[in-house]
Amino acid sequence: GQQLNQSPQSMFIQEGEDVSMNCTSSSIFNTWLWYKQDPGEGPVLLIALYKAGELTSNGRLTAQFGITRKDSFLNISASIPSDVGIYFCAGRGQGAQKLVFGQGTRLTINP
């Protein structure tokens, strides 16, 4: 099945640093989503994007729907210890009834 290419696969950063991750697809998506998974729990929706070029923030998180509709970016500013986890991008093509997920980016923060 189709899969998104998410990078990087893992990140090791210092507390206070900014974080960037991205997701690319070979096909056009109408919706991009970003989820976070804490250890031992299910993914939780962070940000949803519905329009090409859209830039949306949720606290220290900012995500963008790429203008080509084939990519999306997530930025986290001034990271804190509770940002640790796995971040997943997900997309939905036009008319599709399901989401396609990226492989995930595992974020580790050194205090």
Next chain:
Amino acid sequence: EAQVTQNPRYLITVTGKKLTVTCSQNMNHEYMSWYRQDPGLGLRQIYYSMNVEVTDKGDVPEGYKVSRKEKRNFPLILESPSPNQTSLYFCASSPRVVETQYFGPGTRLTVL
């Protein structure tokens, strides 16, 4: 509290022994889905259901069955589990709009 529940949370079983993982949601959602999560592969959809009595295959349906006899429940059935089905399984539900999916806490399955 609005939630998706899964049972059991942890299960160790042997090859060939039929098992069922239950999933229930209390949000009156129409759309429900099962995913498996494996290292380096992210979340892959197994089956989904648009409504009662309507189910369809996802990307990795082989070896799994589902049923949707009631709106709130969407059990995942492994008729004859094999070791390659060892994984972390998530159930999710959403209203008509598939994007706003709420995930359950996960079921870690080990097949020996």
